[in-house]
Amino acid sequence: MRRTASPISLVILGLGTFLLVLAPLLAWYVKPRAAVNPIDIDTTAVYTGRGSVFDTEKIETVPDQRITVTQRVRGDVADSERSGNAVWDVVTSVDTDKSLPAADPHDALDLNVHRWVLDRKTTEPVHCCEEKPYIQGEAYLKFPFGVQKRSYRWWDNTLGDTVVLRYRGTEKVQGYSGYRFTGSVPPTKTGTRLVPGSIVGQPDRPQVLAEEWYANHGVELVVDRATGRVIYAQTGPRRTLRAPGGKKDAAVLLDAEKIAFTTETQKEAVRQAKRDSGQLRLVGVTAPIGAAVAGFVLAVAGGVLVARGRKGDGTPETSGTPDVPQPTLTK
Incomplete structure (x- = not known):
């Protein structure tokens, strides 16, 4: 019987592709707007x-x-x-x-x-x-x-x-x-x-x-x-x-x-700088790298699973009904 790709493998492949597309969008589109x-x-x-x-x-x-x-x-x-x-x-x-x-x-x-x-x-x-x-x-x-x-x-x-x-x-x-x-x-x-x-x-x-x-x-x-x-x-x-x-x-x-x-003003300025720069780093560096790595891994894994699911198992197709011997007519 010929196999077909399982829904799970398609989901994994789709998620990986989505993350690969998301990674550059975060770095080049979202960060400049943040x-x-x-x-x-x-x-x-x-x-x-x-x-x-x-x-x-x-x-x-x-x-x-x-x-x-x-x-x-x-x-x-x-x-x-x-x-x-x-x-x-x-x-x-x-x-x-x-x-x-x-x-x-x-x-x-x-x-x-x-x-x-x-x-x-x-x-x-x-x-x-x-x-x-x-x-x-x-x-x-x-x-x-x-x-x-x-x-x-x-x-x-x-x-x-x-x-x-x-x-x-x-x-x-x-x-x-x-x-x-x-x-x-x-x-x-x-x-x-x-x-x-x-x-x-x-x-x-x-x-x-x-x-x-x-x-x-x-x-x-x-x-x-x-x-x-x-x-x-x-x-x-x-x-x-x-x-x-x-x-x-x-x-x-x-x-x-x-x-x-003053010391208090310095501390508050540093606190805000850490917070804001951390958010920019998350959107522009950490999240894109993480999305790219995870997307690559999932895309490869999903591709492998899809390929295996569609590969035949090497047996011929049958109707599922057993052969029954036919009687021979003799005179």
């Missing part, structure tokens, strides 16, 4: 350090003050869904112990509110949705997915321009390895401010349109390679005032050589 910037982000980063700040009550710069920078990023889901981009609202406050805890962010030493709109896949700035200011560069708050070992143009909101951050190797933060980037900002005029003339060395003038200058002793970032998330950040801002046309700083508003992520 690596997108969120629209419902709600995160807070806290930096601390010591430095000099201008005391508006004493009308002088006070040294060796504890400085706390709080940066909260929240996504505008409605605007994000309408535009197809990630619309993030950023509130950054600078405080000393004198203004903390602050019931109102406007009580801070300095407060900056702005909106960043970014492409959800590439992280490049998008200019829409009442974006303010006009942000440029390749990265701000986070790097693109799949960070490379090269220099990046990082947006410095205080400078109002990009800063080149150069790749400096790898570094561990809370036991988690990331790419390290560094850069600095030379003294640069960023605007003007109306102040009493006495602040900039011109006591005979009641009001002066002083020049605002900004520099940065050093920016250092450690970034998760897969997600582009910043797991450690350090900055050294210096903000000063000069008399109109002046060549030297006349008043120091803020000067700190190092303000960095």
Whole structure:
């Protein structure tokens, strides 16, 4: 009797073929769609350090003050869904112990509110949705997915321009390895401010349109390679005032050589980086490899079973009825 392939062997063959097709789809189709910037982000980063700040009550710069920078990023889901981009609202406050805890962010030493709109896949700035200011560069708050070992143009909101951050190797933060980037900002005029003339060395003038200058002793970032998330950040801002046309700083508003992520902020950033990079690795590497291996094994096994089931057993076909001798007619 001729054999036919069993249902089980066909199922095994079909499942193996399905997994072989699924493997490249996970790597080339699903992963790129999983690596997108969120629209419902709600995160807070806290930096601390010591430095000099201008005391508006004493009308002088006070040294060796504890400085706390709080940066909260929240996504505008409605605007994000309408535009197809990630619309993030950023509130950054600078405080000393004198203004903390602050019931109102406007009580801070300095407060900056702005909106960043970014492409959800590439992280490049998008200019829409009442974006303010006009942000440029390749990265701000986070790097693109799949960070490379090269220099990046990082947006410095205080400078109002990009800063080149150069790749400096790898570094561990809370036991988690990331790419390290560094850069600095030379003294640069960023605007003007109306102040009493006495602040900039011109006591005979009641009001002066002083020049605002900004520099940065050093920016250092450690970034998760897969997600582009910043797991450690350090900055050294210096903000000063000069008399109109002046060549030297006349008043120091803020000067700190190092303000960095707190330990709690580092731990939370590392936790999120591990979670997100793990999900991307699962979809883009682990699952495709597993599907490919399992699919190959099942396809081979199913093919063998199907071939064996269809192979004849070497006996002739019969009707299933025994031969009965016929009588011979003789005369």
